Amino acid sequence: MFGKSAFAAATALCAFSMMMGGTALAKDWKKVTVGVEGAFPPFNSTSATGELQGLDLDVIKEVCKRATLECNIVAQDWDSQIPSLLSGKFDVVLTMGPNEERRKVIDFSDPYVVTPNTFLVAADGPLAKLPHTGENLSTDTEKGQKAVAEIKEVLKGMTLGASLSTSQLKFVEQNFGDVVEIKTYKSSEQVQLDIEGGRLDGQFDNVVFAQDRAAASNGTLTTSGPLLVGGIQATNVCLGIRKAEPELQAILNKALTDMSADGTLSELSKKWFKVDLAPAKG
Template sequence: MNKTITVLAACALSALTFAGAASAKEWKTVNVGVEGAFPPFNATAPNGQLEGLDLDVINEVCKRAKLECNIVAQDWDSQIPSLVAGKFDVILTAGPNPERRKTIDFSDPYVITPNTFLAAADGPLAKLPHDGESLSSETEEGKAALAEIKEAVKGLTLGGSLSTSQLQFVEENFGDAVEVRSYKSSEQVLLDLEAGRLDAQYDNVVFARDRAEKSNGALKISGPLLVGGIQATNVCLGVRKEDGELKEILNKALAELKSDGTLAKISEKWFKLDLSPKG
C-alpha cells in the first residue's frame, strides 16, 4: 500500500513538473510599448520613425537576447494598463517606485537620472534655491531644501505629466502651496510653459536640459537635481510580475550592454554624458 502511494505520488509530481515546463513561455517575440514623445529618451521623427536612447537600448537588448521586438508608440498614461492587460510585454522608460511595484515589475536600470525644474529664463522661478546641487528628498539636507523651494514657488503654477512620479512628487511636496496642472505628455507641459501659462515644469533632468538648450535662452534649468521618495529616477524596462523568465532574459542582455560599455556609449550619444549604471 505504501509502495503504491509512493509510486502514485511520484507520477503525480512528474506530471506536475511536465505541466509546469510545458506551460513556461518560450520568449521569441515581444511587444514593446513606448511613448514616442519624450526626447531624447524617445521621440517620433518627421518620417514617423521612433528614435532616442530608449530605442537604441531596446534594439540592442532584443538583438543580444535573440528576440523579435515589435515596438508600438502609445500615450504614457496608458502604458502600464496596456502592459498588465497583455497588449505589451515590455514598456520603455519605466521608473520603479513603491506604487508602481505594486502593479508591475522592473528590469535592472539602463540609465539613472534625477529630476529638476524647467522655467522661463526671465520668470519668477529662474533661480530656485540650491540651484545645481544634487540632493535626495530623503535626507535632512534635502528636506530643508524642499521647504525653501516650497516657499519660493508659493502661489505659482507648476506642471507635470500624467501618471509620472514627477507629477506625484510635485503634488506631494508642493500641492498645498501652488496650482498643479497635469498634462498628457512632457511636450504638452512644455507648450504651456513656453506660452507663459506655467511658471515651471518639473521633469527628468535630461528632458529639461535638452529643452533648455533648444530654447535659444528662453528656458533654463532651475533648482536642485533631486532623487528620492516617490521619484522614479532609475530608468528600467517594465514587465508583468508573472513574467520572471522574460525579466531574466532582459537583465542578462542589459548586463552585457553595461559590461562592454554599450550603455555608456548610448548615454553619451543622446545625453552628452554618461548616466549609465555604475558598480
C-alpha cells in the same frame, strides 16, 4: 482506507499539476511587443517622417539583438503604458522608473540609465533661480528635505505642470500640492508649450528631458533647482515587464549586464545626453 487513497491521489494530482503548470509558465521568448511614448526626447521621440528615435530605442534594439528577440515597437500615450502591459498588449515598456507604487503592479529590468529630476522654467520667469540650483540632493536625507521646504516657500501661488501617471506628478502632489496649482498633461512636451506661452510657471521632470528642452528653446527656457532623487521619485530608468515573467526578466537583464560591461550603455548615454549616466558597473 478510502481516505488515505483519496488523499494520496489528490496529493499526486496536485504535484503533477504544479509540475505541468511550471512547465507551461516557462515561456520560450522569441518575440516581444514593446511600448514607448515617442514624445519624451532625448529618451524617445518621433521624427517628422514618423520614425521613433532616442536613447530608449537604441537600448531596446541592442537588447533585442543580443537576446535574439524579435521586437515590435509601438508608440502610445504614456498614461496607457502600464495598463497596456498588464492587459498583454505590450510585453515590455520603455523609460519605466521603479517606485513603491509601481512595484506593486509590475516588475522591472535592471536600470540602463540613472537620472535625477529638476524644474524646467521660463528663463526670464520668477522661478529661474530656485534655491540649491545644480546641487545633487536626495529627499531621503535631512539636507534634501530642507531644500524641498525652501523651494516650497518660493513656489507658493505658482502653477506647476507634470505628466499624467508619472512619479514627478506624485512628487509635486506630495510636496507642493497644498501651495501650488497643478496642471496635468498627456505628455511632457505639452507642458513645455504652456511654459513658453506663459500659462504655466514651471514643470518638474527628468533632468535630461528638461535640459534637452531648455537647449532647444533658443534661450526661452532654463533648468532650475536641485537635481533630486529619493522618495517616490523613480530615477532609475528600466524596462517594465509584467509580474511573474522571470524568463523574460532574466533575458533582458543578461543583455543589459553585457551592455554595461562592454561600455555600450555608457556610449549610448553619451550619444544622446552628452554625459555618461549609465549605472555603475557591478
